[in-house]
Amino acid sequence: EVQLVESGGGLVQPGGSLRLSCAASGFTFSSYRMQWVRQAPGKGLERFSTISSGGSVRSYPDSVKGRFTISRDNAKNALYLQMNSLKPEDTAVYFCVKFGQLPESQGTQVTVSS
Numbered sequence: 001e002v003q004l005v006e007s008g009g010g011l012v013q014p015g016g017s018l019r020l021s022c023a024a025s026g027f028t029f030s031s032y033r034m035q036w037v038r039q040a041p042g043k044g045l046e047r048f049s050t051i052s053s054g055g056s057v058r059s060y061p062d063s064v065k066g067r068f069t070i071s072r073d074n075a076k077n078a079l080y081l082q083m084n085s086l087k088p089e090d091t092a093v094y095f096c097v098k099f100g101q102l103p104e105s106q107g108t109q110v111t112v113s114s
Contacts, residue, residue: 002026009108022079022096030074033099036081038092086112
């Protein structure tokens with residue numbers, strides 16, 4: 001059974017940082033491109049960070065480029081997201097997914113507010 005469990009969210013002030021983690025199990029993690037996606041209140045799902053199976057290729061939209069960094073540790077079956085210079089518009093539930101798939105986990109809430 002595929003399991004993806006996100007952690008590390010919380011309440012942070014604008015300009016602050018958080019590091020999200022995703023623990024993967026039930027599939028060969030190192031064989032898959034992975035993504036972080038997020039859903040803000042009242043908005044659709046945004047796929048905003050992608051990493052290749054080996055970790056060497058990463059892509060971001062302009063909305064997070066230069067602020068967020070996706071990484072992975074295939075030995076630990078783990079995906080990470082370092083988020084810096086957080087803005088209120090980054091407030092959302094964050095999910096890790098296999099590339100192109102929809103979230104099936106609970107995600108982790110990130111709230112950016114003063």
